[in-house]
Amino acid sequence: MSDIPKSISIQEEGPREGFQIEPGPISTADKVRFIEALAGSGLHHIQCVSFVDPKRVPGMADSEEVAKQIKRRDGVQYTGLWLNLRGFERAVKTSLDIAGSMQMSASETFSVKNTGKNREQTLHEQRRLLDFYRINNVKVETAIVMTAFGCNFEGAVDPGTVRDCVATILDLAGEFGITLKRMRLADTVGWANPNSIARVVGTLRERWPDLPLTLHLHDTRGAAMANALMGLQMGVDSFDSSCAGLGGCPFAGHKAAAGNICTEDLVYMCEEMGIKTGVNLDALIECARMAESIVGHPLPGKIMHAGSLSRFRPSVT
Amino acid sequence: MSDIPKSISIQEEGPREGFQIEPGPISTADKVRFIEALAGSGLHHIQCVSFVDPKRVPGMADSEEVAKQIKRRDGVQYTGLWLNLRGFERAVKTSLDIAGSMQMSASETFSVKNTGKNREQTLHEQRRLLDFYRINNVKVETAIVMTAFGCNFEGAVDPGTVRDCVATILDLAGEFGITLKRMRLADTVGWANPNSIARVVGTLRERWPDLPLTLHLHDTRGAAMANALMGLQMGVDSFDSSCAGLGGCPFAGHKAAAGNICTEDLVYMCEEMGIKTGVNLDALIECARMAESIVGHPLPGKIMHAGSLSRFRPSVT
Numbered sequence: 275m276s277d278i279p280k281s282i283s284i285q286e287e288g289p290r291e292g293f294q295i296e297p298g299p300i301s302t303a304d305k306v307r308f309i310e311a312l313a314g315s316g317l318h319h320i321q322c323v324s325f326v327d328p329k330r331v332p333g334m335a336d337s338e339e340v341a342k343q344i345k346r347r348d349g350v351q352y353t354g355l356w357l358n359l360r361g362f363e364r365a366v367k368t369s370l371d372i373a374g375s376m377q378m379s380a381s382e383t384f385s386v387k388n389t390g391k392n393r394e395q396t397l398h399e400q401r402r403l404l405d406f407y408r409i410n411n412v413k414v415e416t417a418i419v420m421t422a423f424g425c426n427f428e429g430a431v432d433p434g435t436v437r438d439c440v441a442t443i444l445d446l447a448g449e450f451g452i453t454l455k456r457m458r459l460a461d462t463v464g465w466a467n468p469n470s471i472a473r474v475v476g477t478l479r480e481r482w483p484d485l486p487l488t489l490h491l492h493d494t495r496g497a498a499m500a501n502a503l504m505g506l507q508m509g510v511d512s513f514d515s516s517c518a519g520l521g522g523c524p525f526a527g528h529k530a531a532a533g534n535i536c537t538e539d540l541v542y543m544c545e546e547m548g549i550k551t552g553v554n555l556d557a558l559i560e561c562a563r564m565a566e567s568i569v570g571h572p573l574p575g576k577i578m579h580a581g582s583l584s585r586f587r588p589s590v591t
Numbered sequence: 592m593s594d595i596p597k598s599i600s601i602q603e604e605g606p607r608e609g610f611q612i613e614p615g616p617i618s619t620a621d622k623v624r625f626i627e628a629l630a631g632s633g634l635h636h637i638q639c640v641s642f643v644d645p646k647r648v649p650g651m652a653d654s655e656e657v658a659k660q661i662k663r664r665d666g667v668q669y670t671g672l673w674l675n676l677r678g679f680e681r682a683v684k685t686s687l688d689i690a691g692s693m694q695m696s697a698s699e700t701f702s703v704k705n706t707g708k709n710r711e712q713t714l715h716e717q718r719r720l721l722d723f724y725r726i727n728n729v730k731v732e733t734a735i736v737m738t739a740f741g742c743n744f745e746g747a748v749d750p751g752t753v754r755d756c757v758a759t760i761l762d763l764a765g766e767f768g769i770t771l772k773r774m775r776l777a778d779t780v781g782w783a784n785p786n787s788i789a790r791v792v793g794t795l796r797e798r799w800p801d802l803p804l805t806l807h808l809h810d811t812r813g814a815a816m817a818n819a820l821m822g823l824q825m826g827v828d829s830f831d832s833s834c835a836g837l838g839g840c841p842f843a844g845h846k847a848a849a850g851n852i853c854t855e856d857l858v859y860m861c862e863e864m865g866i867k868t869g870v871n872l873d874a875l876i877e878c879a880r881m882a883e884s885i886v887g888h889p890l891p892g893k894i895m896h897a898g899s900l901s902r903f904r905p906s907v908t
Contacts, residue, residue, distance in 0.1 A: 424900070426903045427903075429903055429904050465900065467860055467863035467864055468820055468860070468864060469863070469864045469865070470863075493893055494893065494894075494897045495856060495860075495893050495894040495897055495899075495900075496816055496853055496856030496857075496860070496892065496894055497816055497856070497859070497863075498816075499814055499817040500816040500819065500820040500860060502817065503785055503817040503820055503821065504820065532893060532896070536813060539812060539813030539814070540813075542812050543785070543812075543813070543814045543817060546786070546787075546814075547784055547785060547786045548786070572889065574893075576810055576811065576812050576813035576849065577811075577812040579849070580781060580811045580849055582812075583741075583746075583782065586746055587746055
């Protein structure tokens with residue numbers, strides 16, 4: 275356990291991955307208020323909106339307006355998600371922080387079902403995007419491997435398959451003169467368990483000891499926090515998470531796709547373990563309560579209901 | 592991580608700890624149906640009812656009737672909880688499996704607030720009960736240390752305090768010629784984190800290497816599964832848990848918001864890690880769905896909503 279990091283960084287996904295699947299409607303003002311509160315809690319990276327087809331995801335039709343209204347804080351990255359050139363062209367016109375990312379699914383069947391593209395077609399699309407990023411001077415620093423631990427169509431994913439995906443991504447990045455700063459591993463449909471986290475992270479570490487890894491965990495089957503703990507024990511120092519446990523994947527092959535690991539529960543566990551997050555937990559808990567009030571139904575986060583331990587401890591003066 | 596056990600045993604707490612806090616009313620027939628389904632899933636120890644004051648806990652007024660109606664399966668222990676002699680006298684008249692237990696709280700303040708007794712008074716009461724068990728030929732094989740990881744009144748609990756509690760319990764047991772087979776450590780109000788689990792379990796292991804430990808975890812702040820993982824890594828092979836996460840409530844206004852760690856989520860994680868539980872996960876998930884239907888509101892378990900992975904895997908023929 276000596277690999278446990280002293281601090282972690284968190285990318286907050288709630289406003290995008292969370293609000294995207296809500297039946298809504300969620301007002302632009304509520305989205306902006308929530309994003310600003312999240313930034314106020316000390317989170318440094320907030321994925322705010324997605325630029326997807328408003329006909330398919332009507333709840334994200336106001337993404338430009340949300341981006342426009344956010345009162346920005348220094349030192350905070352406000353990002354958006356896009357899945358194709360059309361989305362990128364919308365995003366780049368906003369004041370959001372624009373960075374390209376590469377992506378591939380470890381499960382080709384998932385890729386076909388989710389994006390309509392097999393591996394070869396995905397690579398072709400990635401090249402098109404990378405060309406476009408180069409022309410538009412868009413930096414590309416990260417990539418994501420989806421279904422890195424398993425998928426409903428292909429079952430458990432072999433760590434070697436993930437390694438091959440990462441190798442393909444790094445090769446492609448190399449073609450474009452890009453040095454990736456970070457590789458995200460997504461448990462897109464909730465197949466990960468602590469052992470598979472250890473195996474996949476270990477396999478990648480062995481091949482690329484210096485490649486920083488991020489875990490993007492979903493709490494589909496209740497193991498997300500245990501998976502995060504195993505990630506920490508393996509030295510992972512970066513996590514995607516979602517305030518109040520907002521969210522879920524609408525294209526995951528089953529209806530009850532659970533949200534991301536809950537940001538404030540993760541922050542709580544890390545801080546209790548002496549791992550710094552840079553986040554004010556009580557302020558973040560207030561954000562989670564705000565999220566619950568905005569969506570109008572219970573959300574899965576735990577500590578938002580119980581409260582933090584700070585009120586039971588003598589204050590340090 | 593070489594201490595990870597090959598198999599674990601589970602004490603199911605749902606019918607007692609779960610139904611006890613439900614506003615109800617829950618019919619006797621529903622309780623019996625649920626208990627029988629749990630036993631059918633392969634669970635070998637089910638705490639069915641509590642013998643507490645029906646004026647304080649009206650939902651448990653039918654405990655005798657529940658005990659009477661259960662169609663018992665061979666090899667399953669059906670137990671009840673009592674907190675004092677009056678409760679014991681009710682329990683012993685039923686057909687439940689009767690076993691005494693010793694208990695102490697690591698936090699004396701919690702003890703006073705919860706039971707009205709300080710440490711000395713608790714020991715006095717324990718002696719009275721042990722006398723009574725001896726006269727009535729009731730076996731005593733386990734003890735529980737409550738608030739073993741922290742408490743809202745005294746804050747974090749020092750592992751040395753837990754060690755002293757265990758020593759006191761073992762001394763008292765010795766006075767009565769009792770050799771305890773198991774010590775339960777309860778995170779009664781949800782203060783545990785993976786580090787404190789490791790510290791407390793490690794401290795007890797160092798002093799009593801052969802004393803089997805059980806973790807009784809609550810998911811008050813979302814860390815229960817991570818705490819269980821750390822317990823497994825420390826070699827703990829026994830857990831109390833609650834089907835569907837009963838005992839918890841997802842509604843923010845509910846004070847007792849946090850249930851035990853969810854049995855089927857724990858079973859899922861363990862089986863995925865190759866740790867045998869003896870439980871049929873899909874049958875247990877059906878129990879969890881039954882529980883949700885009985886209580887009539889969402890329960891916190893995760894895999895009951897997503898379903899197991901079995902339907903995505905080729906069946907072994």
